[in-house]
Amino acid sequence: MDVNQPESVELTERQRAILKLIVQEYVASGRPVGSKTLTERYPVGVSSATIRHEMAELEQAGFLQQQHTSGGRIPTDRGYRYYVHRLMGAPELSSGDQIMIRHQFRQVEFQLDQWVDFAASVLAETAGNVSIVSAPRTLVAKMRHFELISLQPRLALMILVTQETVVRQMMVHLPEDTEQTELSRMADALVAETRGLSADEIETRVGGVTELARYVLEQITVGLRGLNSVERTQIRHSGIENILGQPEFAGEEAQSVLALLRGGSILGAVLPQLSAGSDVQVFIGDENPADALRRFGVVMATYGITGEVTGILGVLGPTRMSYWRSISSVRYMALLMSDLMEELYSS
Template sequence: MRRGREPAEHAGKELQPTTMDADRLTERQRELLRIVVQEYCRSAQPVGSNTIAQNYDLGVSSATIRNDLAALEREGLLTHPHTSAGRIPTDAGYRFFVHNLMFDPELPSAERRNIRIQFRQVRQDLDQWLRLSTAVLARTAQNAAVATAPRASNSRYKHLELVAIHGTKVLLILVLQEGTVKQQLLDLDEPMEQHELSRISNELNDQLAGANVQAIGERYASLTPFAQQVALLVRDIMQRIDRQIDGEIYRDGLVQVLEAPEFAEGENARRIVHVLEERSWLEQIMDEYGDDNADIHVVISGDGRFAQLRDISLVLGRYGVNDRATGVLGVIGPLRMSYGRTIGAVRFVATLMSEIVEEIYGPSS
């Protein structure tokens, strides 16, 4: 069956265009580039002029299509394997497609509804939310998925418990609003009964609920002397957490990404596994693209900056509340991925995670 001018995965808001002059291409050349990218992403086979002429109603001959494909190749947007007359996109071709030819869609409403239900079922457990976010992204995009835990830029006090252990030894258990739990063993000058420790705990919980580091300093004077000492210790712990740069990285979907023909060979398989498993390098990439307020980043072959990402695409989204806590999540796979569906999935899951972080930390001030 012949196809009309098929709008590729589009509905929703357009990504920002690349710096390349998009007006250098004719409308037909833009359409042909769109077709080649879509067909190659679908089939993993080079796309020839005869295939396009047979399947798409462009109103021109196969020879005209062949000339336009040659022009796209001269622009550096297409190339062709030596063994095939068909074309495949170059890195620049993928970038042009993503930024100029594609409108990123929302996931279907039924799919969004099902994902939201899954997130509601694991409410109040940040670890489970993050594991679910990578599982959902891996399943939806059929590639690997990663997520960083939200990094608190403004930790907030939730609850504290002082527990008598033995003699002068007391265990301090501090719970923060984002779910972080810290324990510290204290050695007091003299023993204290549990009922007295519980009274101090209740005083701190009443006075410091929801407080950040600055607010603890402001409320310090209203506390009793021993509670003041504990409050200073709590403030120090929270300051260290606010400065902390390391957080757990969650991963899922290694099996899915290794099923792509691009990663069937040993060297390419080892490289994608290294990208996913090497924590320090993965942190560098996610921090690089997660420090600004951009909605979505599409990184193709490392954008020429990261050799480890050659022939690999990343779709990364930032989530959280800007002045409270933020994290990064995304999908990693071959260049030949379904960019529209992947971007839609990353954006939707990032929105859900932002709602969760706002519930934990409160809205942006």
């Protein structure tokens, strides 16, 4: 277990049991849970008065909170945190689910883009939340191949393939009228010269011979840089429906999620906190750096091959969400995607 910062305060065995039940009950029902329901619904060996007593202490310690004087208690962010860290148990997807998911991936076309899309939708499904997945990004994109295809005398389509087989296409306005044959010849020459180089290296090491070649090289560096700039990183998301049904996201709240996802600003909100390579990371409510996420729980992980290609993936839901489900799903999906990357890039 390495699901973020530990919790120092010690609770009695019974308090922990009660906290656990409260979290689970609240996550399941969505309604604040009181001492009586707890004793009725679960075979705790004590009376409601005792539970009340313990609840009061848990509240004192900051694990529970009351929204109204009467009306049961709900976990605080800290309560969730304790639950996730100490009470929840090891989150692991059932092997049935694992096999099913892995099998589904085999059905999908062998292609990065599709994997990312698919991962987003599978993750949304298994975690029952909104999922977000970024396409993996290389630290430094390196040229593998490029093509120039003449469209008009002064317009060409440039197709750029990196070492990591990421393909990017862009239109290039040419400084002078140029024939396809000429373009092809130049491309061949430049490919030979720039293979395996990064944008920086191309810029310093390679001197263009003709003006045209210089211009094309410049475009290539632009293209390569574009591939590893964070701003351009695309985020796919899926499963907004999952979150929409829930009571806490009635009207306005729903819009805020949508806005978050559309602008792609989740990335900015979440990314700074993520340390690559570690296990699944969980941010609950206030723990989120971004204000907009204060009322959400975020479960993220990185995937890929450390030091080479990495992407992020995770889910986003109300603070009151099933962390067990989310964490197990995210963890497994990160593992799976890493495997796939390994497979794709082993060369």
